[in-house]
Amino acid sequence: MNKTASGLDGLIAGETAISTLDHGLHYRGYALEDLVRDATFTEVAYLLLHGELPTQEALADFRAILAEAAEVPPAVVQLLQELPLHIAPIDALRTAISALAHFDEQANETGDTANLGKAIRLLGQVPVLIAARHRLTRGEEMADSDPELSFASNFLSMLTGQIPTARDERALEQSLICYADLEFNASTFTARIVASTGSDLHSAITAGVAALKGPLHGGANEDVLDLLLSVESPSQAEKFVRDAIAKKRRLAGFGHRIYRDHPDPRAVVLKDTCRDLATSSEQLRLEEIADSLEAVMWSLKQLRPNVDWPTARLYRMLGLDAELFTPMFAAARVAGWSAHVLEQQRDNRLITPRATYVGPAPRAFVPLRERG
Ligand SMILES: CC(C)(COP(=O)(O)OP(=O)(O)OC[C@H]1O[C@@H](n2cnc3c(N)ncnc32)[C@H](O)[C@@H]1OP(=O)(O)O)[C@@H](O)C(=O)NCCC(=O)NCCS
Known part of the structure; x- marks a missing residue:
C-alpha cells in the first residue's frame, strides 16, 4: 500500500475538464481574471455546466429557465419559516435543498438531461431559499424574484428589498464568479463521491453544503469578519498576529x-x-487594517490571503450580515458542484479509496461472559 498523504495533500484523485488551479485559476480554459472583468455570473454558470460560453440567444434561454425555476414550493418556504430561529442560515439552506428534492419530479433521475435540468432549477432556487429564510426570520415579507434583473442584482434585491446600484451588483457578480468552482476542493470532492454512488444531484449538493460550512472551508468567510473587527487599528495588526501565532491559532482567510x-x-x-x-471612513479603515494584517502574516508566517479574506469585507460593504457570507458562497458553488456531478455521472466509477490500517493486529475474540 502507498504511503498515506495526510489530508490527501498532493494526491491526484481523478480527472476534470471543468477547472484547474494550475497557472492561476481557469474555468474551462478561460482565465478567472478575464471572466471577472467581462463576464456575468450567469455566463460563468452556463460555461461550467455546458462547457462553452453561451451565445446571446443561449444566454437568454438560460436566463428564462433560471427565472422560471426561481419558484420554491410553499411547503419548503413554510419549513424555512418554522425552523428554529437559532439555526444558522447555512444549516437552514442545507435542510431546504434536501427538502426541495421531494418536490422535484426528476429527483432520482441521474441521466444527463435530468441532471442539467435539476442543476439549473437549483441555481435559480438557492438564492430564493437564502433570501426567504433571511427575511422571514426578521418578520419581513419575502421579496419577489425579478426575471428582468441579473442573477446578482436579483439576489441582492431579494435579500435587502432594494435594487442595488450597478457598482454593488458588479461587485457581487465578481465575488460569485470567484466562488463558482475550484477543481477538487473538499465540498466538490464530497459532491462527486456522493454522485459516484449513483445517488442524486440534490443529495450531492446537500452534502456539498455540509462540507462547505466548516471553518476550514467556506465557513472561513464569516470568521474573517470577526477577526477584522477585533483589530482596532492598523498599528495593532502585528501584536494581534503574534498573539495568534503564539496560541497556535489559525487566522481565517x-x-x-x-x-x-x-x-x-x-x-x-x-x-x-x-x-x-x-468609500466611507469606516470602510477605508477596515481596508487599511486588512492590508496591515496581510503584510504581517506574510512577514511572520509567509502565508497569503485566500478568497475568503476580501469577500468578508466585500459582503459587509454590500450591507450583508456575516451569517449570510457562507450561503452566498454556496449559491455560487451550486454551479461548480452541479457541473462536477454531471461530469462524474457521465463517466462514473465508484470512488472508494483505501486506508492505511493503524489499529490493533488480528487478535482472538473473547466472549462477553469471559471478559469479566
Ligand atoms: C486552508 C487551510 C485549511 C489549508 O490547510 P493545509 O493545507 O492543511 O495547511 P497546513 O495545515 O499544512 O499548514 C501549513 C502551516 O501553515 C500554518 N497555517 C496554515 N494556515 C494558517 C492560518 N490561516 N493561520 C495561521 N497559520 C496557518 C499551519 O499552522 C502550518 O504551520 P506549521 O508548519 O508551523 O505547523 C489552512 O490554511 C487554514 O486553516 N486556513 C484558515 C481557514 C481558511 O481561511 N479557510 C479557507 C480556505 S479557502
Whole structure:
C-alpha cells in the first residue's frame, strides 16, 4: 500500500475538464481574471455546466429557465419559516435543498438531461431559499424574484428589498464568479463521491453544503469578519498576529492547500473590488487594517490571503450580515458542484479509496461472559 498523504495533500484523485488551479485559476480554459472583468455570473454558470460560453440567444434561454425555476414550493418556504430561529442560515439552506428534492419530479433521475435540468432549477432556487429564510426570520415579507434583473442584482434585491446600484451588483457578480468552482476542493470532492454512488444531484449538493460550512472551508468567510473587527487599528495588526501565532491559532482567510507558492488569484482580483467599493471612513479603515494584517502574516508566517479574506469585507460593504457570507458562497458553488456531478455521472466509477490500517493486529475474540 502507498504511503498515506495526510489530508490527501498532493494526491491526484481523478480527472476534470471543468477547472484547474494550475497557472492561476481557469474555468474551462478561460482565465478567472478575464471572466471577472467581462463576464456575468450567469455566463460563468452556463460555461461550467455546458462547457462553452453561451451565445446571446443561449444566454437568454438560460436566463428564462433560471427565472422560471426561481419558484420554491410553499411547503419548503413554510419549513424555512418554522425552523428554529437559532439555526444558522447555512444549516437552514442545507435542510431546504434536501427538502426541495421531494418536490422535484426528476429527483432520482441521474441521466444527463435530468441532471442539467435539476442543476439549473437549483441555481435559480438557492438564492430564493437564502433570501426567504433571511427575511422571514426578521418578520419581513419575502421579496419577489425579478426575471428582468441579473442573477446578482436579483439576489441582492431579494435579500435587502432594494435594487442595488450597478457598482454593488458588479461587485457581487465578481465575488460569485470567484466562488463558482475550484477543481477538487473538499465540498466538490464530497459532491462527486456522493454522485459516484449513483445517488442524486440534490443529495450531492446537500452534502456539498455540509462540507462547505466548516471553518476550514467556506465557513472561513464569516470568521474573517470577526477577526477584522477585533483589530482596532492598523498599528495593532502585528501584536494581534503574534498573539495568534503564539496560541497556535489559525487566522481565517489565510493559507490555502494549493495556492502556497503563488497568490490565490481570487484574493488578488477581489482586493481590487474592495478598493473600489470602500468609500466611507469606516470602510477605508477596515481596508487599511486588512492590508496591515496581510503584510504581517506574510512577514511572520509567509502565508497569503485566500478568497475568503476580501469577500468578508466585500459582503459587509454590500450591507450583508456575516451569517449570510457562507450561503452566498454556496449559491455560487451550486454551479461548480452541479457541473462536477454531471461530469462524474457521465463517466462514473465508484470512488472508494483505501486506508492505511493503524489499529490493533488480528487478535482472538473473547466472549462477553469471559471478559469479566
Ligand atoms: C486552508 C487551510 C485549511 C489549508 O490547510 P493545509 O493545507 O492543511 O495547511 P497546513 O495545515 O499544512 O499548514 C501549513 C502551516 O501553515 C500554518 N497555517 C496554515 N494556515 C494558517 C492560518 N490561516 N493561520 C495561521 N497559520 C496557518 C499551519 O499552522 C502550518 O504551520 P506549521 O508548519 O508551523 O505547523 C489552512 O490554511 C487554514 O486553516 N486556513 C484558515 C481557514 C481558511 O481561511 N479557510 C479557507 C480556505 S479557502
